[in-house]
Amino acid sequence: MRRASAKKTGQPNPIPFSHTDLFRSASSKASSKEMERIDNLFYSYCNRSSGMIDPEGIETLCSDMEVHHTDVRILMLAWKMKAEKQGYFTLEEWRRGLKALRADTVSKLKKALPELEKEVRRPTNFLDLYSYSFRYCLTEEKQKSIDIESICQLLDLVLGSQFRAQVDYLIEYLKIQSDYKVINMDQWLGFYRFCNEISFPDFSGYDPELAWPLILDNFVEWMRAKQT
Amino acid sequence: MVLHKFGEKLYSGLVATMTFHLKEICSSIEAAQGGLFLEELNRKWADHNKALQMIRDILMYMDRTFIPSAHKTPVHELGLNLWRDVVIHSSKIQTRLLDTLLELIQGERSGEVINRGLMRNITKMLMDLGSSVYQDDFEKQFLESSADFYRLESQEFIESCDCGEYLKKAERRLNEEIERVSHYLDAKSEAKITNVVEKELIESHMQRLVHMENSGLVNMIVGDKYEDLGRMYSLFRRVASGLVLIRDVMTSYIRETGKQLVTDLERLKDPVDFVQRLLDIKDKYDKIIGSAFSNDKTFQNALNSSFEYFINLNSRSPEYISLFVDDKLRKGLKGVSEEDVEIILDKVMMLFRYLQEKDVFEKYYKQHLAKRLLSGKTVSDDAERSLIVKLKTECGYQFTSKLEGMFTDMKTSEDTMQGFYANVGADLGDGPTLSVQVLTTGSWPTQPINTCNLPTEILSICEKFRNYYLGTHTGRRLTWQTNMGTADLKATFGKGQKHELNVSTYQMCVLMLFNNTDRLTYREIEQAAEIPASDLKRCLQSLACVKGKNVLRKEPMSKDIADSDAFFFNDKFTSKFFKVKIGTVVAQRESEPENQETRQRVEEDRKPQIEAAIVRIMKARRVLDHNNIVTEVTKQLQSRFLPNPVVIKKRIESLIEREFLERDKGDRKLYRYLA
Numbered sequence: 001m002r003r004a005s006a007k008k009t010g011q012p013n014p015i016p017f018s019h020t021d022l023f024r025s026a027s028s029k030a031s032s033k034e035m036e037r038i039d040n041l042f043y044s045y046c047n048r049s050s051g052m053i054d055p056e057g058i059e060t061l062c063s064d065m066e067v068h069h070t071d072v073r074i075l076m077l078a079w080k081m082k083a084e085k086q087g088y089f090t091l092e093e094w095r096r097g098l099k100a101l102r103a104d105t106v107s108k109l110k111k112a113l114p115e116l117e118k119e120v121r122r123p124t125n126f127l128d129l130y131s132y133s134f135r136y137c138l139t140e141e142k143q144k145s146i147d148i149e150s151i152c153q154l155l156d157l158v159l160g161s162q163f164r165a166q167v168d169y170l171i172e173y174l175k176i177q178s179d180y181k182v183i184n185m186d187q188w189l190g191f192y193r194f195c196n197e198i199s200f201p202d203f204s205g206y207d208p209e210l211a212w213p214l215i216l217d218n219f220v221e222w223m224r225a226k227q228t
Numbered sequence: 229m230v231l232h233k234f235g236e237k238l239y240s241g242l243v244a245t246m247t248f249h250l251k252e253i254c255s256s257i258e259a260a261q262g263g264l265f266l267e268e269l270n271r272k273w274a275d276h277n278k279a280l281q282m283i284r285d286i287l288m289y290m291d292r293t294f295i296p297s298a299h300k301t302p303v304h305e306l307g308l309n310l311w312r313d314v315v316i317h318s319s320k321i322q323t324r325l326l327d328t329l330l331e332l333i334q335g336e337r338s339g340e341v342i343n344r345g346l347m348r349n350i351t352k353m354l355m356d357l358g359s360s361v362y363q364d365d366f367e368k369q370f371l372e373s374s375a376d377f378y379r380l381e382s383q384e385f386i387e388s389c390d391c392g393e394y395l396k397k398a399e400r401r402l403n404e405e406i407e408r409v410s411h412y413l414d415a416k417s418e419a420k421i422t423n424v425v426e427k428e429l430i431e432s433h434m435q436r437l438v439h440m441e442n443s444g445l446v447n448m449i450v451g452d453k454y455e456d457l458g459r460m461y462s463l464f465r466r467v468a469s470g471l472v473l474i475r476d477v478m479t480s481y482i483r484e485t486g487k488q489l490v491t492d493l494e495r496l497k498d499p500v501d502f503v504q505r506l507l508d509i510k511d512k513y514d515k516i517i518g519s520a521f522s523n524d525k526t527f528q529n530a531l532n533s534s535f536e537y538f539i540n541l542n543s544r545s546p547e548y549i550s551l552f553v554d555d556k557l558r559k560g561l562k563g564v565s566e567e568d569v570e571i572i573l574d575k576v577m578m579l580f581r582y583l584q585e586k587d588v589f590e591k592y593y594k595q596h597l598a599k600r601l602l603s604g605k606t607v608s609d610d611a612e613r614s615l616i617v618k619l620k621t622e623c624g625y626q627f628t629s630k631l632e633g634m635f636t637d638m639k640t641s642e643d644t645m646q647g648f649y650a651n652v653g654a655d656l657g658d659g660p661t662l663s664v665q666v667l668t669t670g671s672w673p674t675q676p677i678n679t680c681n682l683p684t685e686i687l688s689i690c691e692k693f694r695n696y697y698l699g700t701h702t703g704r705r706l707t708w709q710t711n712m713g714t715a716d717l718k719a720t721f722g723k724g725q726k727h728e729l730n731v732s733t734y735q736m737c738v739l740m741l742f743n744n745t746d747r748l749t750y751r752e753i754e755q756a757a758e759i760p761a762s763d764l765k766r767c768l769q770s771l772a773c774v775k776g777k778n779v780l781r782k783e784p785m786s787k788d789i790a791d792s793d794a795f796f797f798n799d800k801f802t803s804k805f806f807k808v809k810i811g812t813v814v815a816q817r818e819s820e821p822e823n824q825e826t827r828q829r830v831e832e833d834r835k836p837q838i839e840a841a842i843v844r845i846m847k848a849r850r851v852l853d854h855n856n857i858v859t860e861v862t863k864q865l866q867s868r869f870l871p872n873p874v875v876i877k878k879r880i881e882s883l884i885e886r887e888f889l890e891r892d893k894g895d896r897k898l899y900r901y902l903a
Contacts, residue, residue, distance in 0.1 A: 144885065184885050186881065186884050186885065186891065187881075193896065209854065209855055209858075209873070210853075210854050210855075210897055211853070211854040211891065211896065211897050211898070211899065213881060214874065214877045214878055214881060217874075217877070
């Protein structure tokens with residue numbers, strides 16, 4: 001077995017042994033053991049015919065982890081894996097994510113989630129997650145926008161905990177306005193900037209003559225009208 | 229004596245003697261009674277001068293040698309100073325002199341005649357004694373008491389006169405003072421005394437005068453009172469911010485009346501009259517500025533900006549101006565000389581320049597021109613072309629290239645028809661004659677293509693034309709524009725009366741159906757003709773419901789067309805004219821829904837123009853912030869329309885989505901051009 005894996009990595013059998021070599025081979029032995037467990041875990045959830053973990057598999061994984069499949073932590077997991085298609089994990093993505101989290105069993109994976117959450121909360125990572133979450137929802141090849149309903153759900157999921165009030169009003173507005181039926185990445189990014197930079201609920205400092213997306217200009221106008 | 233070093237003695241002797249002598253003169257002047265005071269003073273002064281001359285001559289040697297070295301005042305000057313100190317500044321004379329002078333001037337102002345020559349001599353004397361003497365002993369008080377006098381008088385005037393009268397009086401007083409100065413005061417006093425008059429008579433009462441009810445500026449403007457206005461202008465000009473006041477009041481009045489005109493719903497029902505009113509207003513103010521305000525450029529500018537302001541308050545102004553032009557080119561210019569035509573067209577251009585939405589004007593102009601050309605109803609080809617040239621000069625080639633294309637199409641069609649009849653004429657026999665205008669799609673206003681079944685009687689000749697044309701122009705596609713054509717039908721009615729009916733193509737299709745039957749229901753007509761419902765209903769209305777043109781009879785006789793109505797050929801139709809015109813191809817003021825539609829199309833057309841401007845700007849500047857883009861875009865498009873900043877923002881976002889632009893990653897207030 002080992003010879004086979006050595007063949008895979010293309011490493012020649014080490015001939016003179018030093019302590020570092022011993023250590024290295026020991027750790028490579030351990031890491032390949034880990035990779036084996038990760039792969040096995042993958043196969044336990046994956047769909048035989050497609051060779052990927054599909055939504056059903058993810059649901060099973062989630063219940064095993066005792067996390068709801070709509071929980072934002074699953075999104076974070078997908079982000080960590082750099083998963084491309086929503087609802088599916090490939091072997092490569094699985095490996096990437098679990099290796100980074102240093103988890104090769106379900107319980108380890110579950111234990112890694114709080115750490116992952118903290119990591120995501122760091123501002124640079126969060127922005128990355130935020131843009132990732134939009135792309136993750138695009139299903140068709142040339143698709144550039146997401147419908148309002150889905151955007152509302154996504155907003156709630158990703159920003160809800162941090163910016164509860166703004167998100168609630170924004171969702172309300174998005175549902176009643178009729179100028180836009182879909183939201184694109186530019187507008188999506190605008191929402192986050194808006195929550196981050198503009199104080200709420202007074203919106204002081206918001207200037208519609210700057211480069212804010214028009215949909216936010218309309219949102220602020222609507223809010224201001226409500227407030228009087 | 230000087231030679232013998234007795235200069236000092238001589239000099240002081242001179243001083244003493246002269247002083248003593250002058251004191252005597254002083255008393256004699258003081259003794260003079262009433263009116264003789266000045267005369268006495270004058271005479272003594274003349275004597276003194278003469279004496280001084282002689283003394284100077286005699287003591288010339290001393291003047292030249294002793295005096296400079298001993299730094300003494302020269303003789304002549306000494307003589308003057310002594311006169312000043314002893315006589316003029318003597319306690320009894322000083323005030324009396326001043327009072328007398330002022331009294332006399334006051335008297336003259338009240339209409340008395342005074343001795344001007346005497347006055348001149350006295351004031352000249354004071355000037356000779358030194359300008360400070362003139363000022364201190366006369367001028368200062370003169371100015372002050374004049375101010376008091378005019379303050380009171382102006383108050384009196386303003387309570388009792390209307391604006392025009394007041395201004396006349398003020399002008400009179402002003403001229404009086406100027407004349408006074410020229411006759412017996414020092415020239416330098418002119419500016420000072422006119423300042424006093426201007427301040428007291430004009431400046432203090434400016435506001436009240438301008439706004440005076442029933443006689444102020446507005447009243448003068450309304451009544452075209454050029455003389456009063458001119459007077460006001462020349463008087464107020466003398467005062468700081470006087471003209472500004474006039475200009476501001478005039479401007480707000482123009483804006484007010486203009487605004488009323490463009491929002492007056494009654495007036496707006498007649499576009500031609502509306503535009504004529506605009507032209508009349510412009511003429512009125514041009515005349516006022518020309519004859520009363522000496523063509524002051526700032527007033528011209530104020531007039532222009534006012535027009536620009538209120539013309540654009542009404543979004544239908546472009547349409548109305550085009551309708552005005554249409555009316556003129558259709559009939560209004562009949563019989564008018566070439567020069568006068570040019571004048572009217574230039575005036576139209578002037579209104580055109582004020583429009584913010586020139587692209588809307590273009591759209592309507594095109595529509596109206598199309599109708600004029602196709603119905604052959606233009607009074608003068610030259611006038612049409614002249615206006616196009618003017619538009620081209622104003623807006624550039626792009627604006628008018630399509631319009632010119634329309635003219636070209638008309639001409640080409642003429643040639644085509646000639647070729648057609650030459651070629652195919654022999655085969656046609658006795659059938660209907662056809663006249664076709666072939667329109668190039670891009671140049672003419674776009675029309676939706678409607679269905680319409682042409683009557684069999686003309687199908688054959690239409691086909692022949694189509695074949696002929698396509699035979700000589702391969703690769704083209706022809707579509708009959710059935711909503712734009714006309715037809716002349718020969719109709720025979722019940723008692724054998726014959727008429728020639730001039731109708732639209734749709735009307736022709738409907739009428740021809742009655743060749744085979746006397747009665748048709750609406751549905752049957754709709755089925756046979758296949759004309760869209762709203763057009764068909766309008767068409768039937770014009771054939772059955774209009775008095776004098778009812779070649780069809782409708783049951784029931786109501787004004788509206790219901791699906792269940794039946795139509796009959798009206799045997800009993802009569803008209804005193806042989807030729808009866810029923811078709812309507814005349815340009816008309818759009819209905820509200822039509823207007824909305826046109827506006828929508830204009831907005832759609834603007835989107836690519838705005839995008840093109842944004843891309844041009846970003847290509848040149850690479851990186852730019854939002855505000856600057858808006859400013860630049862507005863500048864670039866201002867010759868066509870005023871872009872809405874919200875629309876600009878939307879276009880930018882669309883360009884971002886299509887990856888022409890992106891937001892700068894470092895500073896999200898900036899946009900970046902993507903090559």
